[in-house]
Amino acid sequence: MEVNQAKQEHLLALKVMRLTKPTLFTNLPVTCEDRDLPGDLFGQLMREDPSTIKGAETLTLGEMLTLPQNFGNIFLGETFSSYISVHNDGNQIVKDILVKADLQTSSQRLNLSASNSAVAELKPECCIDDVIHHEVKEIGTHILVCAVSYSTQHGEKLYFRKFFKFQVLKPLDVKTKFYNAESDLSSVTDEVFLEAQIQNITTSPMFMEKVSLEPSMMYNVTELNAVKSGEEEESTFGKMSYLQPMDTRQYLYCLKPKPEYAEKAGVIKGVTVIGKLDIVWKTNLGERGRLQTSQLQRMAPGYGDIRLSLEVIPDTVNLEEPFEIICKITNCSERTMDLVLEMCNTRSIHWCGVSGRQLGKLSPAASLSLPLTVFSSVQGLQSISGLRLTDTFLKRTYEYDDIAQVCVICPYMSNEC
Numbered sequence: 498m499e500v501n502q503a504k505q506e507h508l509l510a511l512k513v514m515r516l517t518k519p520t521l522f523t524n525l526p527v528t529c530e531d532r533d534l535p536g537d538l539f540g541q542l543m544r545e546d547p548s549t550i551k552g553a554e555t556l557t558l559g560e561m562l563t564l565p566q567n568f569g570n571i572f573l574g575e576t577f578s579s580y581i582s583v584h585n586d587g588n589q590i591v592k593d594i595l596v597k598a599d600l601q602t603s604s605q606r607l608n609l610s611a612s613n614s615a616v617a618e619l620k621p622e623c624c625i626d627d628v629i630h631h632e633v634k635e636i637g638t639h640i641l642v643c644a645v646s647y648s649t650q651h652g653e654k655l656y657f658r659k660f661f662k663f664q665v666l667k668p669l670d671v672k673t674k675f676y677n678a679e680s681d682l683s684s685v686t687d688e689v690f691l692e693a694q695i696q697n698i699t700t701s702p703m704f705m706e707k708v709s710l711e712p713s714m715m716y717n718v719t720e721l722n723a724v725k726s727g728e729e730e731e732s733t734f735g736k737m738s739y740l741q742p743m744d745t746r747q748y749l750y751c752l753k754p755k756p757e758y759a760e761k762a763g764v765i766k767g768v769t770v771i772g773k774l775d776i777v778w779k780t781n782l783g784e785r786g787r788l789q790t791s792q793l794q795r796m797a798p799g800y801g802d803i804r805l806s807l808e809v810i811p812d813t814v815n816l817e818e819p820f821e822i823i824c825k826i827t828n829c830s831e832r833t834m835d836l837v838l839e840m841c842n843t844r845s846i847h848w849c850g851v852s853g854r855q856l857g858k859l860s861p862a863a864s865l866s867l868p869l870t871v872f873s874s875v876q877g878l879q880s881i882s883g884l885r886l887t888d889t890f891l892k893r894t895y896e897y898d899d900i901a902q903v904c905v906i907c908p909y910m911s912n913e914c
Contacts, residue, residue, distance in 0.1 A: 507657055508587035509594070509619075511645055516578040516628065517569055518782040519562035522548050571639075572668035572699060574776075574786040577631045583645055584624040592618045594647045598629050601640040607631065619647075632787075636665050668703075669776065669788060670696040675795040689716070689752040689795065693774055696745040704779040705738045710750045712772035713792070715758045721749040740778075769794045802830040803859075803886060805897045808866060810881070813904045819849055819872045822881065822901075826856070827864040834859045834888045838867070841883040845875035845905075848883065856886075873905040 524546070527539050543549050548559040571577055583596055595615040600607045609629040616625055633639070644658035676690040691710065697703050712718040723730040732738060740746055752771060774790040809823040828834055836856040840848035849870040859865060873879050882898040 507655060508585060508589065508591055508649065509645055509647060510584045510586045511643055511657075511659055512582045512584065513641070513643055513659070513661055514580045514582075515565070515568055516580050517565050518784050519564050520781055522559040522561040522563045524548055524559055568663060570699075571633060571663060571665050572786060573633055573636050573665055574668060574788040575633055575784070576786075577633050577639075579629050579641065581627045581629065581643060582624050583619075585619045585621050588621050589650050590618050590620050591647045591649060594619050594625060594645070596625060596627060597644045598627070599642045599644075600631055601642055602635045603637050604635065633665050636667050639663055639665055666699075668697070668699050668778075668786060670698050671774065671776075671788075671790060672696075673774075673793055675771070677795075689771060691750045691752065691771065691793070693748045693750070694745055695740070695748065695776065697740045697742055699780075700742055701780055702742065703740045705734075705740055705746070705776075706779055706785075707775065707777040708748050709775050710752075710772050711775055712752055713770045715754055716752040716771065717755055718772065719751045719753070721751055771795055801895065802893075803827065803834065803836075803888075803895055804829050805884065805886065805895075805900065807881070807901045810901050810903060813906060814873065816876055816905055816907045817872055817874055819870050820903075821868055821870050824867045824869060824884070824900075825864055826859065826867060826886070828859045828861055831861050833861065833890070835890050837887045837889060839885040839887065840869070841885060843883050845873050845879050846881060846883055847872055847874060873903070876905050876907055878902055879905050 526543060526549075529535050529539055531537065544551075548561045550558070550560055577600075579598075581596065581598060583594065585591060593615045595613075596610065597613070598609045600609055609631055611627055611629065619625060639662070641661040641663070642658060643661070644656070646654065646656040648654050672694040674692040674694075676692070678688040678690060693708070693710075695705075695708065708722075709720070710718050722734070723732050725731075734746065771793045773792050774788075776788045776790075778786050780786065804827045806825050806827070807822055808825050809821075811820055811822075814820045826836070835858050838852075838854045838856055840850065840852045842848060849872065856865065856867070871881065880898070880902050881900045884897045884900065886895045886897070887893070888895075
């Protein structure tokens, strides 16, 4: 949309043009068999057509480039470039010409002019040219406001402006899912897996140059989007990482707490900010776009006041033979606890030792390692269950079942789990 504020005739003319890269020319080849009535007429016309590729005239793409015929679409994350020209259409010299370009969005007004100083004079049939650039960071309606002020030879000050309205569209649809993994034998707090689903909702293919996760200060991130092939890593999406219109691609990342935060159970428990995605792509003839999501948040895992996890457990044990496990007990509350451990036998799991053992006081965010001995009376994959912790200060009991699983085999038989 273009609107003039003043209706009077001005000595200067303002022209604004969006700068975009051209597209490859496409044609519609028409062919027929030699025995048909046209014979080789269609083939001869295509060979004479300067836009076709010599020797491959039936291909849709040609050798020529096509300049943009309209304003086109502008997508979030792309760079908006515009050419502004002020031409002196009159027959007299004008003075003190000042050209100003502002971009009005729904939340702010930005000055895009390269220079805010006035040009001393402009002779007839001469022009002032400027190119402005802006990385689009908001979707919705944008208005480019171009204002021109100048003085005539008689000292009369004149002013006019034009408005150019356009819409900024969303290029990608990004969805995220979080998965809280159980602690392994070497970590104290849980890993977090992030699955990012990225869909191309434009009408043209994209080359995905980079999709990375910038973690928050408490986490380190590992990308799980490549497989090892010898000494090198290859992307799971292949060498040519193109995303066709309406196609969706899934990226996976693993986040681990940094060592200085790993032991602080109370700190990690309250963390909901994981980081943000940084996405870079290229479209027509290498035109680049970039998006950064807002800070991604997840629901913090609820461990309750106290957490029990296994640090050491064998993968396979013999039937009715005692084996040792090491439990880690962490106080996730903000108060000191006085703990008592009770061991309750189940149908298949039998604990060795004295139940009702005093573990002593455990301060907030502190932890202790506890070796225990147990054996199984049933073959197969068995769950370690039957532990109970009691806080004598508040008379509160915490029961733990299905803590881990172990494969129990008979050493005198060939049975496997």
